[in-house]
Amino acid sequence: MKIINILYFSLPFLISFMITLFTFANVYLIWFTYFLWLSIFVGFFNFLTFFIMFLRARSYETSVVGKYQNLRVAAFVTSYNEDPEIVKGTLRSVKVALRGRGDVFLLDDSIDEKIVKELSEFCKNNGIYYFHRNTRRGFKAGAINDALKQIDDKYDLVAIFDADQRPNEDFFDEVIPYFNDEKIAFVQVPQKYTELRTKVAEGSRYQQNPFLYLIMQGRDYVSAFSLGSGTVYRISALKEAGYIDESSITEDVSTSISIHELGYKSRYVNKPLIWYGEPPTDINAYFIQQSRWSFGSFQIIKKILKSNLSFSAFVDYLSGWFYWLEAGPLTLFQLLAPPIFILLDIPIVRINPALYALIYLPFVVFSFSFYGLVMRGKEYGLKGFLYHQFLEYMVFFPVTLSFLAWLFRKKVPFRVTPKGKTVKYSRQLIAHIFFLILLYLTLIKGIIATYFTGYMLLKDAIIINVAWAAFHAAFLTGGFYFALKSNASKAMPRSFLTAAT
Numbered sequence: 001m002k003i004i005n006i007l008y009f010s011l012p013f014l015i016s017f018m019i020t021l022f023t024f025a026n027v028y029l030i031w032f033t034y035f036l037w038l039s040i041f042v043g044f045f046n047f048l049t050f051f052i053m054f055l056r057a058r059s060y061e062t063s064v065v066g067k068y069q070n071l072r073v074a075a076f077v078t079s080y081n082e083d084p085e086i087v088k089g090t091l092r093s094v095k096v097a098l099r100g101r102g103d104v105f106l107l108d109d110s111i112d113e114k115i116v117k118e119l120s121e122f123c124k125n126n127g128i129y130y131f132h133r134n135t136r137r138g139f140k141a142g143a144i145n146d147a148l149k150q151i152d153d154k155y156d157l158v159a160i161f162d163a164d165q166r167p168n169e170d171f172f173d174e175v176i177p178y179f180n181d182e183k184i185a186f187v188q189v190p191q192k193y194t195e196l197r198t199k200v201a202e203g204s205r206y207q208q209n210p211f212l213y214l215i216m217q218g219r220d221y222v223s224a225f226s227l228g229s230g231t232v233y234r235i236s237a238l239k240e241a242g243y244i245d246e247s248s249i250t251e252d253v254s255t256s257i258s259i260h261e262l263g264y265k266s267r268y269v270n271k272p273l274i275w276y277g278e279p280p281t282d283i284n285a286y287f288i289q290q291s292r293w294s295f296g297s298f299q300i301i302k303k304i305l306k307s308n309l310s311f312s313a314f315v316d317y318l319s320g321w322f323y324w325l326e327a328g329p330l331t332l333f334q335l336l337a338p339p340i341f342i343l344l345d346i347p348i349v350r351i352n353p354a355l356y357a358l359i360y361l362p363f364v365v366f367s368f369s370f371y372g373l374v375m376r377g378k379e380y381g382l383k384g385f386l387y388h389q390f391l392e393y394m395v396f397f398p399v400t401l402s403f404l405a406w407l408f409r410k411k412v413p414f415r416v417t418p419k420g421k422t423v424k425y426s427r428q429l430i431a432h433i434f435f436l437i438l439l440y441l442t443l444i445k446g447i448i449a450t451y452f453t454g455y456m457l458l459k460d461a462i463i464i465n466v467a468w469a470a471f472h473a474a475f476l477t478g479g480f481y482f483a484l485k486s487n488a489s490k491a492m493p494r495s496f497l498t499a500a501t
Contacts, residue, residue, distance in 0.1 A: 005314045009305060012041040012322075025347035029340075033348055036337055039330035040360070042322050047367050049319040050210075053218030054374050060217040062269050071156040071176055073102030073232070076147060078140050080109045082163040084118045089276070091128055093166035094159075101172060102155060105129040107143040109136055138246030140228075141255075145243045148235070155235060162229035165191060166276040175232050178267045185237035185264035186256075189230045190216070192272060193279040198486035200286050203391030204279035206384040210371075213378040216268045223309075223316035224268035225256035237264050250296025254303060257317060261308050283483035286391070287398045287428055294324040294399040298406035327392065328399030335396065335476075338469040339438045342446045342462065353460035390478035397431040432480055439473040442466070 016037040024033040075094045079087050087106070095104050106123050108130065110116050116132060123130035131147050138145060148158065157179065161167065171189075178187045190212040193205040216224055226233075231252070238244070241258040248254035256266065280286035297320050304317050340346050349356075372385060380388075404410075446466035453459045 002308070002311070002314070004311055005307075005309070006305065008311070008315060009318060012038060012045050016041050023349050023351050025350040029346065029348055032333065032337075032340075035330065035333045036348060039326060039334050042326045042330060044363070046319060046322050046326060049315060049322075050215070050371070052315075053215045056218035056220075056222070057214050060220055060270075062267075062271070069176065069180060071101070071179060072154055073098060073157045073159055073172060073176075074148075074151055074155040074235075075102060075104045075159045075161065076107050076144060077104065077161045077163060078107045078109075078143060078229075079119070079163045080136075080140075081112050081115060082110070084115055084122070086278075087119060087163045088122055090161060090163055090166050091122070091126070093168075093276075094161060095126070095128065097167040097169055097171040099169075099172070101176075102157075103129060105131055105147060105151070107131045107147050109133055109139075109143055138244075139251075141244040141246040141248075141251035145246065148238070148243060157232050158235050158238065159232045160226075160229055164276065164278040165229040165274050167230075168273050168275055171273045172232075174269060174271060174273055178269070179232075179234060181265070183263075183265045184234065184267055185241075185259045185262075186226060186231055186233040187267045187269055188216070188224055188226055189269050189271065189273045191227055191230050191274055191277055193277045194275065195278045195281075198281045199387070199482040200283055200391065200486035201279045201281050203387040203482055204286065206380065206387040207391055209378055209380050209384060210375060210388075212270065213380075214374065217270055219316050220268040221265050223256075223260060223313040224266045225317075226252040226266075228252035230274050237262070248296055248299055248303075249292055250300065253296065253317075253320070254300050257300065257303055257307055257309065260313055282486050283394065283429065287395070290395045291398045291402045294328060294395075295402040295406055297321055297324045298403055324399055325403070327395055329403050331393075331396040332400050334468070335435050335439070335472050338446070338465040338472075339442045341465050342442045342449065342469070343438075347461075353457060353464050357460075357464060386478065387482075389475050390482050392479075393472075393475040394432065394479035394483060397428050401428075429480070429483060432476065432483075436473065436476055436480060439469050439476065442469040443473065 016034055019037050020030060020034040023037070024030040026033075075098055077087065077090055077094060087108075091104060091106060098104065104127075106119060106128055108116065108119055109132070110119070120130045120132065122128075131143070131150075133143060133146060136142070144158075144160065157176070159167075159172075159175075175187050175189065178184050191208075192212070193201065193208065196202050196205055219225070228251070237259060238255075241255060241262060243255075245251045245254035245258065260266070280289050301321050304314065304321065307314065307317075309317065337348055341348060372382075375381075375384070443466060446462050446469065449462050450459055450466070453462060
């Protein structure tokens with residue numbers, strides 16, 4: 001356990017504690033003041049990491065040196081009660097991409113007998129190995145590990161594909177040469193969503209773009225981690241790391257940490273090598289996906305802190321934990337602060353409003369401007385920014401629940417993101433309705449109060465809180481509209497041919 005890593009992790013907590021001692025306005029809410037400051041400094045650390053990724057990404061390149069090696073590939077497609085037609089399409093794509101350099105395996109944990117029968121017959125008729133378990137031990141990770149322990153030693157690499165992730169014909173032509181470098185343990189390609197049928201689906205795609213086009217490029221060769229699908233592992237390195245981690249709900253990230261601890265490197269190949277992918281189409285599916293990802297990230301913090309990762313890799317992995325901490329429980333404190341001050345007349349922070357605006361406002365403006373600047377030309381733009389922020393604001397409640405589940409050591413089952421189906425509503429939207437009402441009441445009372453308050457410092461404080469309430473309400477309203485719009489959508493899915501082009 002490296003002292004410098006732990007010190008870096010502790011910094012936002014220590015700084016927030018020190019500032020809280022000098023700025024708390026109510027002794028009974030000193031804890032609230034602390035978490036409010038923590039939200040600011042965690043946000044700053046997240047921006048700092050993003051800036052570092054930007055600098056690294058500027059020198060990103062995907063050149064490959066050395067001669068092509070004839071490496072044998074075991075291509076795994078994982079499935080659990082998926083639409084058989086989607087699975088069949090993926091299996092065909094994988095087989096075409098392999099071009100005789102290995103074999104295709106369907107790891108099917110389905111419990112629906114009709115699906116099992118249909119897929120097993122398809123595999124038998126198409127020269128595909130069919131693996132089926134009577135247990136879901138370890139879920140997807142367990143299925144991969146069980147299959148790895150049963151296949152022959154003739155394979156050098158194992159490729160992992162989700163049921164809805166289809167490789168292009170030249171997928172392995174592009175990926176295999178990177179394994180000329182013996183230090184490379186795995187190669188990851190972007191998972192681009194193409195089935196954009198709803199506002200939630202579109203927002204999910206835009207939300208991925210900064211991560212895929214900038215962050216992962218910045219992590220290339222240092223800490224680029226497996227995304228669970230579209231990953232090709234060197235089998236010997238994977239076995240040395242103890243196989244896929246079955247103890248984490250985000251087994252891909254946890255396994256990547258184990259591999260990087262051993263001194264291996266990973267490459268991120270930012271090329272469109274996967275042409276089909278289904279994002280969450282409604283808010284319920286989106287909540288399930290984000291809850292699983294966030295819980296898994298909270299879950300592995302102990303492993304990150306105990307790791308022997310280099311400082312750069314440690315910061316990269318820690319940024320994921322900080323991101324979810326800010327997106328969930330810390331956003332909750334930001335949403336509650338204006339209503340507590342304006343509706344309940346309870347001060348939280350004792351600081352000159354002008355000084356606060358002078359220090360914090362330039363950072364907010366700069367961070368948003370910088371973010372927009374570096375994302376130009378990356379299929380993003382103003383529309384992408386708004387869609388991204390609208391949808392990201394919706395996760396504060398489910399991510400907070402994931403945080404509490406992790407904090408109190410509640411066991412959370414592995415839930416596959418539903419595809420192709422919509423539900424009428426999600427019960428978690430009730431929380432969003434509550435906060436929307438709270439914020440709009442804050443705006444009404446705050447605007448009225450500015451006209452009846454003569455004390456300038458108090459008026460400035462009210463104006464700042466009204467501004468924050470308006471900021472939060474705008475994005476939360478946009479996200480709520482997306483949720484209702486997507487759940488009511490009757491749009492038909494694109495054809496495979498349209499998605500491919």
